[in-house]
Amino acid sequence: MALMITDECINCDVCEPECPNDAISMGEEIYEIDPRKCTECVGHFDEPQCVQICPVACIPVDPQHVESRETLWQKFQRLTQAKAAAQADTGAPGG
Template sequence: MALMITDECINCDVCEPECPNHAISMGEEYYQIDPGKCTECVGHFDEPQCVMLCPVACIPVNPAHVESKETLMQKYLRLTEAA
């Protein structure tokens, strides 16, 4: 399940540097998450770091990108092999 950032984002810049997959970047109006890179921190941490740090709780699961923990781990392995 890739995460997404909603329009409630206040652009506080807390999430972007904490993403181990570099999946978070500034969009036109607020930060966005690349679902191709988001593993919900599987392989890195026990919990998504962006969700833990977000002061306005604007990072829910992206319903368009529902993935199992196994799929997220496969994505993590693919991303770390490419690095």
């Protein structure tokens, strides 16, 4: 499952830096979560960090992007490999 940010978002800016997959970015009016990058923090943390820190509880599961924990784990592995490959190509240090 990917998460989504609802229109109750107050643009407090606390969720974006907490996302280990860089899946959260500012949209036209509120923050948005890219379902291709969201793993619900699987591979990084036990619980989604954005959900934990959101002061208005506006980050539910996105019903249009339902994924199993195994699928989220596979997505985490793909994202991690792609990030490592990009860093290797640019000579950037790992992080």
